[in-house]
Amino acid sequence: MQYNWDSALETGHELIDNQHKQLFAKLNSLVDAYDSNKGKAELEKTLEFLAAYTIKHFADEEELQVKYNYPDYMRHRTIHSDFKNTVKDMVEQLKQNGYNDKLMEETIVVVADWLLNHIKGDDFRMAAYVKAHSNM
Numbered sequence: 001m002q003y004n005w006d007s008a009l010e011t012g013h014e015l016i017d018n019q020h021k022q023l024f025a026k027l028n029s030l031v032d033a034y035d036s037n038k039g040k041a042e043l044e045k046t047l048e049f050l051a052a053y054t055i056k057h058f059a060d061e062e063e064l065q066v067k068y069n070y071p072d073y074m075r076h077r078t079i080h081s082d083f084k085n086t087v088k089d090m091v092e093q094l095k096q097n098g099y100n101d102k103l104m105e106e107t108i109v110v111v112a113d114w115l116l117n118h119i120k121g122d123d124f125r126m127a128a129y130v131k132a133h134s135n136m
Contacts, residue, residue, distance in 0.1 A: 011127035
């Protein structure tokens with residue numbers, strides 16, 4: 001099942017939206033690999049990408065929050081930290097246990113659910129605040 005980016009997921013902040021689109025594209029590459037039984041190599045690449053890219057993406061979001069004195073900054077930052085730890089745990093599972101369908105399925109579900117819920121909840125609230133306090 002592909003996870004389609006559409007206007008309902010747009011926060012209205014170009015940089016953040018473009019980064020979210022890249023995360024969705026990587027997630028969909030993982031889904032495609034799983035569907036075609038080529039998941040082993042793609043899972044490793046995706047987890048490596050997520051571990052690195054979330055650091056960049058979250059730093060950009062948090063920079064906006066600090067710049068505009070977002071009142072929910074600390075909670076949002078904790079949520080980001082928790083997700084980075086989730087990704088690290090998946091990387092460790094892959095290193096320790098090797099590839100298996102269960103880890104692949106869990107990765108797809110966890111990443112998709114987290115992205116959709118985080119964007120539609122925390123990121124929408126943050127973007128609305130930034131927009132109200134800037135010339136965005």
